[in-house]
Amino acid sequence: xxGILKNHSANDFGEFLSKKQKQWIDTTLRWQxxxxxxxxxxxxxSPREVLxxxxxxxxxxxxxxxxxxxxxxxxxxxALINKPYVLDLVPGFSLVEHLVNEGFxxxxxDWGEFEWEDRDLTCxxxxxxxxxxxxKKAARNAGSKEVNIIGYCMGGTMTTLYAALFEKPVxxxxxxxxxxxxxxxxxxxxxxxxxxxxxxxxxxxxxxxIPKEFIDWGTRMLNPLANYWGTYTRLWKTIEExxxxxxxxxxxxxxxxxxxxxxxxxxxxxxxxxxGNKLIKNxxxxxxxxxxxxxxxxxxxxxxxLRDHIVMPHQTAAAxxxxxxxxxxxxxxxxxxxxxxxGSTARDEVFPVISDWLIERSEPLEEE
Amino acid sequence: xxxxxxxxxxxxxxxxxxEFWKRAYxxxxxxxxxxxxxxxETQAFANYIDVILNSYLQYLKLYTRISQQWANYLPFAxxxxxxxxxxxxxxxxxxxxxxxxxxxxDLAEIKEDIAQLKVNKDTNIVSDLENLDKKIDKTLNGIKRxxxxxxxxxxxxxxxxxxxxxxxxx
Numbered sequence: 001x002x003g004i005l006k007n008h009s010a011n012d013f014g015e016f017l018s019k020k021q022k023q024w025i026d027t028t029l030r031w032q033x034x035x036x037x038x039x040x041x042x043x044x045x046s047p048r049e050v051l052x053x054x055x056x057x058x059x060x061x062x063x064x065x066x067x068x069x070x071x072x073x074x075x076x077x078x079a080l081i082n083k084p085y086v087l088d089l090v091p092g093f094s095l096v097e098h099l100v101n102e103g104f105x106x107x108x109x110d111w112g113e114f115e116w117e118d119r120d121l122t123c124x125x126x127x128x129x130x131x132x133x134x135x136k137k138a139a140r141n142a143g144s145k146e147v148n149i150i151g152y153c154m155g156g157t158m159t160t161l162y163a164a165l166f167e168k169p170v171x172x173x174x175x176x177x178x179x180x181x182x183x184x185x186x187x188x189x190x191x192x193x194x195x196x197x198x199x200x201x202x203x204x205x206x207x208x209x210i211p212k213e214f215i216d217w218g219t220r221m222l223n224p225l226a227n228y229w230g231t232y233t234r235l236w237k238t239i240e241e242x243x244x245x246x247x248x249x250x251x252x253x254x255x256x257x258x259x260x261x262x263x264x265x266x267x268x269x270x271x272x273x274x275x276g277n278k279l280i281k282n283x284x285x286x287x288x289x290x291x292x293x294x295x296x297x298x299x300x301x302x303x304x305x306l307r308d309h310i311v312m313p314h315q316t317a318a319a320x321x322x323x324x325x326x327x328x329x330x331x332x333x334x335x336x337x338x339x340x341x342x343g344s345t346a347r348d349e350v351f352p353v354i355s356d357w358l359i360e361r362s363e364p365l366e367e368e
Numbered sequence: 369x370x371x372x373x374x375x376x377x378x379x380x381x382x383x384x385x386x387e388f389w390k391r392a393y394x395x396x397x398x399x400x401x402x403x404x405x406x407x408x409e410t411q412a413f414a415n416y417i418d419v420i421l422n423s424y425l426q427y428l429k430l431y432t433r434i435s436q437q438w439a440n441y442l443p444f445a446x447x448x449x450x451x452x453x454x455x456x457x458x459x460x461x462x463x464x465x466x467x468x469x470x471x472x473x474d475l476a477e478i479k480e481d482i483a484q485l486k487v488n489k490d491t492n493i494v495s496d497l498e499n500l501d502k503k504i505d506k507t508l509n510g511i512k513r514x515x516x517x518x519x520x521x522x523x524x525x526x527x528x529x530x531x532x533x534x535x536x537x538x
Contacts, residue, residue, distance in 0.1 A: 020386055020387075021386070024386050054458075054461060054462070054465060055458045055461065115451075115454070116447050116450070116451045116454075117450070117451035117452075117454035117455050117458070119451075129462070133465070133469065136469070140472065187409075188405070188408060188409045191409055191410070191411060191413075191414050192414045192417070195414035195415060195418055196415075197414075197415060197418030197419065197421075197422060198414070198418050198421075199422075202422070202425055203425065206425045206428050207425075207428070221408060222405075223401065223404075223405060224404055224405075224408065225397070225400055225404045225405075226397075226401055230397055230401070233393060233394075237390060240390070309405075
């Protein structure tokens, strides 16, 4: 240090610091601009049409950008937390786009944004009145007696309930993306949701429609430093280094785009699944019917993120032990919960694995 | 400004406070995260949060009860009233959806039946034609046999005529 000061004047050094300070001020101003009023990036851009709608939910059918090669359609079922456009985030980083480009007939069930009138909706309602008709309509539209379903996170769990209860159309292939089946050892959720003072009935009775902020807080607090501080610091660093912030903006848009959670479903989800772990015990009852996991005979592909702190890998891996059927594949990736559908690992490794696995097991479309 | 004052060189000397702050945060992020996560994963944290949550729920329950009682006296529709109307709309939508589904199912069944009938009809026509063909063949064969017999008869008659003519001339 002494050498530097010896060889260069204090004036030079001051000039450097002043230049650097200006850069930091500009960076910070831009950072503040991005966070406050920068326009939101376009997401969910794959061309589509609404095939069916009910209440706020819509079933999208994606238009073919290439020749359709497989008769068996793919239906994407997403969780009741945040919005499903994460599966079609931006061109180049979209599972939907990838599947359509591979020649699949792709459908996605968007739950919509739940409001006060939806507060009584239960898990059973979602299975019987939303997922079941969606699957039926997709199969009818595709002209197929079989379907493939990709269930992400809670969407995978709900798909499991559906698969155990509905025989037609035949569920040929089931892909789990970080979907919990066994709710024991659920990490931080295990501590929070099984604490003696945590009563889902009290919460659902009082709040009725669980506010999106409540759900968001619960998810962000799993990793508070990264979610409340790290993500914004990372944006600041990206701007300072002059790199593109478009992907960050898309991701941040999705992360902050939460939806209210119907109280009825919240009660079921916490009490029967997290607290009771009833799914693997075959104790879940949906409209009088018992959900028996061994009844599911479809082929299973279970994908997990090793750094996932929302759904632990063993929670998804349980599908291989408890579900019926013989064709079961389990794969791990060094990513977190979102890393299976977001980012370069998803695009370069996860998406091709899903499509290749489905191609091997889907009925090709023969010219009539 | 001399080359020695580029960002990298300055950072090495720790004279650049901005670079130092940036590096310090990202170098320590994972360890701080680990500590924070360890903290939020404890039973004590969960209990603490539940105390706050339950107090809030208690307050909210009381507030909701009072505000609902008060709202009942107002000449305006409450959110419960609006929600009731919305639920009616959704249930109506459900009914229409079920009817549409039934119609589509029935249509699909009818289409299948028609296709089956067509197949049956086509199969019948083919077998009828085959039968007709066989009958025509039989008839043709009969005609051939008749024509052969006729020509034999003609020959016999001609021979008889010839013989009769010979007898008459004798």
